[in-house]
Each structure stands twice: as structure tokens, then as C-alpha cells.
Amino acid sequence: MISQRLAGLAPLTRRPLPLLRNRVYRLWRGGAVLDRFQGQPDPADRNVPEEWVGSTTVSRLPGRPPDEGLSKVGLPDGSNIVLKDLIEAFPQAMLSEAHAARLGPDLGVLCKLLDSAMRLPVQCHPDAAFARRHLGSNFGKTEAWLILATRSIDGVPPHMLFGFREGVTEAEFRRIVRAQDIPAQIAALNRVEVEPGDLYLVSAGTPHALGPGIFMIEIQEPTDLVVNTEYVFCGVQRTESQCYLGLGFDLGMSCFNYHAAGEAYLSRHRLIPRTLRDDPAGLEERLIGPEHTPCFGMDRLTVRGRVSDRDRGRCYIGIVTEGEGRLTGAACDLPLHAGGTFFAPAASEHVAFEAAAGRPLRLVKCFPPNLEAIRIP
The missing domain is CATH 2.60.120.10 (Jelly Rolls)
Known part of the structure; x- marks a missing residue:
């Protein structure tokens, strides 16, 4: 209750x-x-x-x-x-x-x-x-x-x-x-x-x-x-x-x-980032994937314009490391800036990241364990 x-x-x-x-x-x-x-x-x-x-x-x-x-x-x-x-x-x-x-x-x-x-x-x-x-x-x-x-x-x-x-x-x-x-x-x-x-x-x-x-x-x-x-x-x-x-x-x-x-x-144990997508709007990199550990995951996103969030439906922790911008959707508009942090619920209705004019927005996404691989009694 x-x-x-x-x-x-x-x-x-x-x-x-x-x-x-x-x-x-x-x-x-x-x-x-x-x-x-x-x-x-x-x-x-x-x-x-x-x-x-x-x-x-x-x-x-x-x-x-x-x-x-x-x-x-x-x-x-x-x-x-x-x-x-x-x-x-x-x-x-x-x-x-x-x-x-x-x-x-x-x-x-x-x-x-x-x-x-x-x-x-x-x-x-x-x-x-x-x-x-x-x-x-x-x-x-x-x-x-x-x-x-x-x-x-x-x-x-x-x-x-x-x-x-x-x-x-x-x-x-x-x-x-x-x-x-x-x-x-x-x-x-x-x-x-x-x-x-x-x-x-x-x-x-x-x-x-x-x-x-x-x-x-x-x-x-x-x-x-x-x-x-x-x-x-x-x-x-x-x-x-x-x-x-x-x-x-x-x-x-x-x-x-x-x-x-x-x-x-x-x-x-030294990991090398792997590019997931790279286009004029932004760069997405896999830093830590299930091939490295089932315990957690980490991606890095560099936003040059407007980039849809492909991780909607998953929860994650966001850490903004460079630049300014916004995380937007029909019912939300979260300002983002270097040093800021946020939590994205799985049910969040946000849609996309947008960088402020003149400088890319860069953030790191931190994900919970891989549900298929982690061992929990």
C-alpha cells in the first residue's frame, strides 16, 4: 500500500x-x-x-x-x-x-x-x-x-x-x-x-x-x-x-x-567503444555491452542536432558531460547541461534529444543489468 x-x-x-x-x-x-x-x-x-x-x-x-x-x-x-x-x-x-x-x-x-x-x-x-x-x-x-x-x-x-x-x-x-x-x-x-x-x-x-x-x-x-x-x-x-x-x-x-x-x-579489461550509428544529427557509441559483462551497460551519445532516443522503454541513468540541450516529448521538456544528471523511467514519454545551437550535447547512459544473462536466485 x-x-x-x-x-x-x-x-x-x-x-x-x-x-x-x-x-x-x-x-x-x-x-x-x-x-x-x-x-x-x-x-x-x-x-x-x-x-x-x-x-x-x-x-x-x-x-x-x-x-x-x-x-x-x-x-x-x-x-x-x-x-x-x-x-x-x-x-x-x-x-x-x-x-x-x-x-x-x-x-x-x-x-x-x-x-x-x-x-x-x-x-x-x-x-x-x-x-x-x-x-x-x-x-x-x-x-x-x-x-x-x-x-x-x-x-x-x-x-x-x-x-x-x-x-x-x-x-x-x-x-x-x-x-x-x-x-x-x-x-x-x-x-x-x-x-x-x-x-x-x-x-x-x-x-x-x-x-x-x-x-x-x-x-x-x-x-x-x-x-x-x-x-x-x-x-x-x-x-x-x-x-x-x-x-x-x-x-x-x-x-x-x-x-x-x-x-x-x-x-x-581495457574496452574500446563501438560505433552504433553516426550521421549528421549525432553519434551513438556502445561503451559496455553484454559481451563485456551482464552486470550493467553503458552507451555514449553525442547530439549535433536532434536525435531520437532509441532506448525508450528501458530505464537508465543519464549523465551530461558536455554542452547544453533538451530532452523533449509531447508532455516533457527537460533542460540538459554539462554536469547535470537525470533518471529516465521505462514508461517515460520523452522522444528526442536536442542540442543547443553551436555546440554538441554529449551524455553517457548507464543501464541496469542484462536481464537475460544476470544470475539472481
């Missing part, structure tokens, strides 16, 4: 929904580039370096508000509603009948804008099978990174740590983690310099750490499950329980894929 207020919001499911700002606290610092991207005054690196976009997931950081991380939708009267509440009230209209039948009122994906000013800790994430067996979650945390911009910080070029170096063994990595030899942990991973446009799939179990100077879109399974191997980070001492999801050292360390190693593994 939904509330009277929610029942009155049913018409919202027939139009694209603007998302309000949703910065999330982290121990590490960043966010100056994200501030500029969002048009914020006085951009600076602080402890709110992530924007969770279209999020129905709460942050797991201890001591934070219980609803931190949940996205809100701006309403015409100036008020707002939690996106998760709208989805739970109208799952078929918001997500599609097929999605609701398969996953229930669960969006099944989380997107972030993330801006690092320092190295993040060495970590990995459990896969869905491990999460179901040990953590009571249908989702693990496979993710992907689309680099939007980079900067050098204190002379350090933007880079990431990704996968084990060739020859690193499970026994050796466990030993250096036990010893809390942080330089050795870093040296055990491949160091990869990155630039705007790079796209990497970070499969669950892959050891990784984002370096400083990277602004990116992260798409992931909708959890905040992390195995951390650095017990002290940003001056904060973490317990073994906090580092290993309450599972203990041995089981927590089994989350790592010790075969995720070498240049060949890295090469397989």
Missing part, C-alpha cells in the same frame, strides 16, 4: 526526472574537478569526492547518516522525493515490467562521478556468488571506469593500480598484507597511466587502487562491499572486521582473483 503522496506522483513515471546533487563522504580527499564540472563556487579537494548518481544504495561508512548515498528527484513544486521510494511505489513503470518481474523493485546498478586527489587504498570487491554465499547480497561489485579528465598532483601523473604484476603469488600477497608492507602491496600491482577517454572493466576480485588526479564515471553493481588491505588509511585505524567485511582474514582475502595478473589481463 503506497502513501497518498506517492500515489499522486504516478505521472512522474512518464517523464525524465532531474536528479539532485548527492555528494557522499569518504575518508580520502578529492572533488575539485567534480566541483567545477557541477558549476560549484570555490572548487576544492575535500572529503566529499564522490557524487552518487541515480543511487538506490546506501553508503556503508560507519558513523554516517543511515540514508547517505540515496539519490533524490527534484519535483516541480521545489520539493523532492527519494528515487528509491518512487521505484518501490511504481516498479513496472520506473524499471519496466520485465525488469520488475526479474529483479523486483531493485534498480540493480549504481553510478558515481568520482574525483581523486590522492591514491585510494589497495582493495578488491567480492563477486555476486561470494556475496550471496557469505554476505546476504544478490550483488557483488564488478565495476567499470570511464575517465573524463585528468590532472597531475604534486608532480605525480594520473594513474591507477590494476591487477597483479606477473609472478605475484597468493602466498606472497597474503604475506605482505599480513605484514602491512604498503610499498610492497603497491609494487605487487600493475601501475597504469591513464588519460581522458580510457575505459576499463574492473571485474570483481581484481586488485586495484585509483591513483591521484582522475575524474571519472564509475558504473558498478549496487553495493558498497570492499575488502581493504591497508589497515591504516588517511590516519584512521581500521579493524580486521572492517577491512574484511566481518569475514576474517582468510575468507576476506579469498575475494581476490589471484589469476588477475599481467599485461594480457590488463589488455582484456
